[in-house]
Amino acid sequence: MRDDNCIFCKIANGMIPSETIYEDDMFRVILDLGPASRGHALILPKQHYKDICDLEEETAKKVLPLAAKIGSAMKNSLGCAGFNVVQNNGKEAGQTVFHFHVHLIPCYEEGPVMV
Ligand code: 5GP
Numbered sequence: 001m002r003d004d005n006c007i008f009c010k011i012a013n014g015m016i017p018s019e020t021i022y023e024d025d026m027f028r029v030i031l032d033l034g035p036a037s038r039g040h041a042l043i044l045p046k047q048h049y050k051d052i053c054d055l056e057e058e059t060a061k062k063v064l065p066l067a068a069k070i071g072s073a074m075k076n077s078l079g080c081a082g083f084n085v086v087q088n089n090g091k092e093a094g095q096t097v098f099h100f101h102v103h104l105i106p107c108y109e110e111g112p113v114m115v
């Protein structure tokens, strides 16, 4: 199911161009437009789920292994020392786009690196 009014549905399904770093049949991983650090990425399912409570089991089962895979790749490609996995649910929790997504935020030894 997709939502015609949802920007992440459009990005995830290639209707709006994005800086894609990974894609498979269920997910697209893009660079965040307002990064918290260099290489900040977002895992977007291609189907529309508004938050973690709305996720289907098949998607839920795949999203953490994908976060681990992309995070490991970030360590090699960006040289980050670690990474945060962040996922907001609800306006009060900081969610601003109501299409489930997972933030992958690289952390560098020297502290936040923006470019
Ligand atoms: P949330 O606050 O909902 O957890 O995270 C939404 C994230 O999406 C924010 O970090 C914001 O910078 C990012 N974002 C919002 N709109 C766009 C967009 O059109 N393209 C990309 N690449 N990122 C976006």
Ligand code: ZN
Pocket: 002, 003, 006, 007, 008, 009, 010, 047, 048, 049, 098, 099
């Ligand atoms: Zn959506």
